[in-house]
Amino acid sequence: MARAVSMRRKLTMTVLVWVVALIMFFPILYTIITSLKTEGEAAAGFSMLPSFTFESYALVLDQQDYFRPFFNSVIISIGSTVLALLISIPAAWAMAFTPTPRTRDVLMWMLSTKMMPAAGVLVPMYLIFLNTGLLDTLLGLTIILTLVNLPIVVWMLYTYFKEIPVDILEAARMDGATLPKELVYVLLPMAVPGIASTLLLNVILAWNEAFWTLRLSTTNAAPLTAFIASFSSPQGQFLAKLSAASVLAILPILLLGWFSQKQLVRGLTFGAVK
Amino acid sequence: MATRQTHRLARLMMTPSVAALLLWMLVPLALTIWFSFQRYRLTNPAISGFAGFSNFSFFVTDPAFWPAILNTLLIAGGVLVLTAGLGIGLALMLDQPIFGQGIVRILMISPFFVMPPVAAVIWKHELMNPTWGVFASVSRFFGMEPVNWLGSFPLLSIILIVAWQWLPFATLILLTAMQSLSEEQKEAAEMDGANVFRRFWYIILPHLARAITVVILIQTIYLLGVYAEIQITTGGGPGFASTNLPFLIYNVGVLGGNIGAGAAGGLVAVVLANVVAIFLMRAVGRNLDA
Amino acid sequence: MGSITLEHVNKTFGGHQVIPDVSLEIKDGEFVVFVGPSGCGKSTLLRLIAGLEDTTGGHIKLDGVDVTDKGPAHRGLAMVFQSYALYPHMTVRQNIGFPLKMANMDKAAAEQKVNDAARVLNLTDYLDRKPRMLSGGQRQRVAIGRAIVRQPKAFLFDEPLSNLDAALRVNMRIEITELHQQLKTTMVYVTHDQVEAMTMADRIVVLNAGRVEQFGTPLELYKAPANKFVAGFIGSPKMNFFEGAAAGKYQAASVGVRPEHIRISRDAGDWQGRVGVAEHLGSDTFLHVHVEGAGLQTVRTEGENSFNPGDEVWLTPDPARIYRFDGAGLAL
Missing domain, CATH: 2.40.50.140 (Nucleic acid-binding proteins)
Known part of the structure; x- marks a missing residue:
């Protein structure tokens, strides 16, 4: 039974936690505030009170195409996540329900492919993309992001599937279900929370991936990471505009994250919780 | 325990993932190895042919080489210590009953959603700028000289930026783990006369071992490759003070146009990643009964 | 029809021999109980018959047809698991109807069969509930319902009553026995409880360390135990x-x-x-x-x-x- 917590203690903790949370959130909050200032206000130093002007947003949207990189980001992050899920679900099923002594090694090997420094293999990948015509295409970026996130997707699904009793899958087999039916009618519906969480995390990771997307795209396929990167160097002195561009780059994923926060967190354990 | 047929099926089901990752690992690696033994300049196609180990010696004798290795490890280590340490603290706080838990959680998790280039931009221009940055304003408010963070403490600044991005992830995983600790176990420890600190040390911390392992493992993967934050904030400087291995490789290979040396650097980074991976598996892998 | 024949079946797990060599002849319509102490291989033997494990050697025949190499989905057997293994995301109706759906049965006919099974098992009022809203005994009955709807050649029960409390266990024991009398379908039932074995079985297989110690009617085992192990195991x-x-x-x-x-x-x-x-x-x-x-x-x-x-x-x-x-x- 939970013990009654004294009101005073609860209030103290509330204040403390809120202070910490606001400190964590402050950089984002301040960026939003700055984006609503005039350039003059922004350059004038610290102030939490903007004049609530949207002129910086208007300028940014005027000066640079926002919607194309936005849709590029949407397409490559969702596309790569769905692709990764399609490849990973069978693999995670195999690892979780027919484990062999080597399962752990395979999983660790998969993760180790992520430790390979991207910068080290950039040139070969660039040349491969150049020669296959994948450079600066959405398909190319989708493939890269799928590969980059695949190990994480497999791992998350694996830890989630492992919590499902194998009995239930065996019951489905006894009931005459073939493997595709076993997956579609039994495993996947039971794993919906885990799959949702995996999907969300990987959309976020793909959206924010800022090495390959920057290096393997120029204009056509450039997503929001490129949008902000191209903005940051020459416009560094225009703080309000830079802030507006920053907000535009992160707002979609921030909103997605806020609204799906519960689903995201539920599966975000990587098997760390038994 | 299952039938041979199921095991055959299982291998088949793993094939796409394994094949994709195998290709993803081997093809670039093979090409990188090939390039590392070639003379290959972007700026001068006339230079070509077998290079022996000259690319490696060129890369390794670069004055930035050892600082880059050290900085790579310092960034990864620094961020890990900060996120794991602060993450445990935040998780302990969030585990308490408070008002507005839902909003607090949303606020806390938000930095994780911010893409690295934006995080770098925000910290560089809004917070750490010595003239109009928030930190400078705070310093002046207390009558102190504003600190030029990125100029004077470039590596520390980058560690702070990256730690800010990863702290929510660490906190969430640690919090979930903490919440899975049974109330009974905590009460039993209390009955046994353990005070708050002993309960933390002997009950909560061991319970978090797996979660800490996961945090270290996943973050390390990303931390060894920190790139955008450095490029946007310090550009690797001043000097080589904030150059890490990925940044150096990019500088030498792509910006410097020496593909061969860049590839050699890539192999060095692969070796370093493997050393770290082996070290990690030894140190914390046993907590992870995959 | 549902006779089950095991011919020199053996099973090795990673070098460890769980079932050395078992030959059995289970007649059509018979209620056979596998009984023995834990770790005697009785569940493994049942899973071998089900096709959830494969044999290391020997043959398994259903109605004289060799099914050794067939997967569980193609053997036409139904199984009730110790954990019930109900599909938590489906209602009782969907749970019971699942095997029919897998067999691509016509929807109206399937609905009829599900209703019939529910009536027999007193589950009619619970058809639209999810398993988590049911008591242990009701879950047990859903698992049985799922097994009976598609009229399998034989039922396999893997310690189905061990998660129930003592009073309910006695009731379910009687219900399953009655069900057998109605359906007259072959049933293979695994338990470690010799009382269940004695009260339910037509014939009992006493297993010890993967070996069949004796195969006979309850009274044969009681009156003429073949060896000291059976003598000690049967009787309370x-x-x-x-x-x-x-x-x-x-x-x-x-x-x-x-x-x-x-x-x-x-x-x-x-x-x-x-x-x-x-x-x-x-x-x-x-x-x-x-x-x-x-x-x-x-x-x-x-x-x-x-x-x-x-x-x-x-x-x-x-x-x-x-x-x-x-x-x-x-x-x-």
Whole structure:
């Protein structure tokens, strides 16, 4: 039974936690505030009170195409996540329900492919993309992001599937279900929370991936990471505009994250919780 | 325990993932190895042919080489210590009953959603700028000289930026783990006369071992490759003070146009990643009964 | 039809032989119980029949057809799991109807069958609930419903009652037995509880370390156990065993006598002892008697008697009901 917590203690903790949370959130909050200032206000130093002007947003949207990189980001992050899920679900099923002594090694090997420094293999990948015509295409970026996130997707699904009793899958087999039916009618519906969480995390990771997307795209396929990167160097002195561009780059994923926060967190354990 | 047929099926089901990752690992690696033994300049196609180990010696004798290795490890280590340490603290706080838990959680998790280039931009221009940055304003408010963070403490600044991005992830995983600790176990420890600190040390911390392992493992993967934050904030400087291995490789290979040396650097980074991976598996892998 | 034949079936898990060599003939319509202590291989044997594990060697036939290499989905058997293994995301109706859906049965016909099964199992009122909203007994019945709808060649039960409380267990025991009488379909039932085995089975397979110790009707096993293991395993309370001089009198390495076949007296008898614990069940009393030179022995007496702990008593076995075993434990 939970013990009654004294009101005073609860209030103290509330204040403390809120202070910490606001400190964590402050950089984002301040960026939003700055984006609503005039350039003059922004350059004038610290102030939490903007004049609530949207002129910086208007300028940014005027000066640079926002919607194309936005849709590029949407397409490559969702596309790569769905692709990764399609490849990973069978693999995670195999690892979780027919484990062999080597399962752990395979999983660790998969993760180790992520430790390979991207910068080290950039040139070969660039040349491969150049020669296959994948450079600066959405398909190319989708493939890269799928590969980059695949190990994480497999791992998350694996830890989630492992919590499902194998009995239930065996019951489905006894009931005459073939493997595709076993997956579609039994495993996947039971794993919906885990799959949702995996999907969300990987959309976020793909959206924010800022090495390959920057290096393997120029204009056509450039997503929001490129949008902000191209903005940051020459416009560094225009703080309000830079802030507006920053907000535009992160707002979609921030909103997605806020609204799906519960689903995201539920599966975000990587098997760390038994 | 299952039938041979199921095991055959299982291998088949793993094939796409394994094949994709195998290709993803081997093809670039093979090409990188090939390039590392070639003379290959972007700026001068006339230079070509077998290079022996000259690319490696060129890369390794670069004055930035050892600082880059050290900085790579310092960034990864620094961020890990900060996120794991602060993450445990935040998780302990969030585990308490408070008002507005839902909003607090949303606020806390938000930095994780911010893409690295934006995080770098925000910290560089809004917070750490010595003239109009928030930190400078705070310093002046207390009558102190504003600190030029990125100029004077470039590596520390980058560690702070990256730690800010990863702290929510660490906190969430640690919090979930903490919440899975049974109330009974905590009460039993209390009955046994353990005070708050002993309960933390002997009950909560061991319970978090797996979660800490996961945090270290996943973050390390990303931390060894920190790139955008450095490029946007310090550009690797001043000097080589904030150059890490990925940044150096990019500088030498792509910006410097020496593909061969860049590839050699890539192999060095692969070796370093493997050393770290082996070290990690030894140190914390046993907590992870995959 | 649903006869099951095992021919020299054996199973090895990673170098460890779980089932050395089993041959069995289960007749169509028979209720056969596999019983034995935990780890004796009874569940493995059932899973081999189900096709959830494959044999290392030997053959399994259903109605004379070799199914050794067929997957579980293609054997036409139904199984009830110890954990019930209900699909948590489906309603009771969907759970019971799942095998029919997998068989691509016409929807109306399937609906009819699900309703029929639900009526038989008293589940009609719960058809639209999810499994988590049901009691243990109801879940058990859903699992059985899922098994019966598609009229399998045989039912396989893997310790289906062990998660239920004692009272419910007795009820479900009777329900399953009645179900068998109605359906007359072959049932193979695994349990570690010899009472379940004795009360439900047409024939019992006693397993020990993967070997079939004896295969026979409950009364055959009770009256003529093939060896010391079966003698000790079947019957409650357990049979008393004597070795050494007491056994030598009967020209055997050891002798056994059931608690119900011993007369107890205050005055005279074959063995002298002192009453230790008396367990009063009401209908019967089990007296645990310390016999000199033979250890603790159990005697069944009528429920109301005058023996108290500490009393000096004499025990006399019924000479017609003494089981004699040789040095290897085989019945003589």
